[in-house]
Ligand SMILES: [Ca+2]
């Protein structure tokens with residue numbers, strides 16, 4: 184019992200640390216949609232996103248991809264930018 188509580192606490196701590204790291208490591212997402220969508224397919228795929236933001240965590244892309252279809256549409260990117268701290 185005691186051991187599992189310890190693991191739980193460790194898990195929470197690790198999650199908090201990851202969250203903090205995410206905040207500090209976050210680049211500024213000011214790029215226009217057209218600059219990200221390099222093949223002009225109308226959507227930004229993870230590979231395009233990563234090319235532009237090599238340090239970005241997959242979590243960031245997943246957050247921006249509001250409908251979880253694996254690509255960012257202009258509306259999704261715009262909304263994501265509006266949610267970013269300035
Ligand atoms: Ca594309």
Ligand SMILES: [Ca+2]
Nearest residue numbers: 248250252254
């Ligand atoms: Ca999407």
